Amino acid sequence: KAGVTQTPRYLIKTRGQQVTLSCSPISGHRSVSWYQQTPGQGLQFLFEYFSETQRNKGNFPGRFSGRQFSNSRSEMNVSTLELGDSALYLCASSLPPGQVYSGANVLTFGAGSRLTVL
């Protein structure tokens, strides 16, 4: 069973540019969430998608956006990049949120996309 696939794994951009990151969830997982992790910081929640709808959103500026396609694949976009956007961006997939009480809603993370903004 293939894991969560994130592309690209590494990328370098300059300030002002925009970037799109992609995430393919585990087959059968319909919930996808995105996190930002900067050095020495915990994971900061960006947003979560389920059935092509954004269910939750963290406290990030509007420059950060995402979407989910009908096949559950998700993309996130960051526009007008700033130096502080340099981070590891992690995607996680899970079964539908409604199954959380069964303990089945364990997040499975991808390896991440490491973005460096110069």
Place this chain on the structure above:
Amino acid sequence: KNQVEQSPQSLIILEGKNCTLQCNYTVSPFSNLRWYKQDTGRGPVSLTIMTFSENTKSNGRYTATLDADTKQSSLHITASQLSDSASYICVVSAMDSNYQLIWGAGTKLIIKP
């Protein structure tokens, strides 16, 4: 405010020794608590998940405990190995309509030979 605090922030121990990591939370209403292991530059991997009624759960050399009354959890690692060097993150799920996950900042564990 829902919060998860972990201690210590970092820990260095010798290979073969045991250690215990702490997690205190103020999440309400509580749904479940998870421990994740994150190797440097990789995504976190789930170790355990515990609901309100569970007070201990093991996964190999990892044993997690939960005291829902005091809102504390611990992760005990037995006979540490070099491969245990990683960050360990405590995550608490709130039983709200969005099943919000509140992440701790993690404990960075270094195992020295």
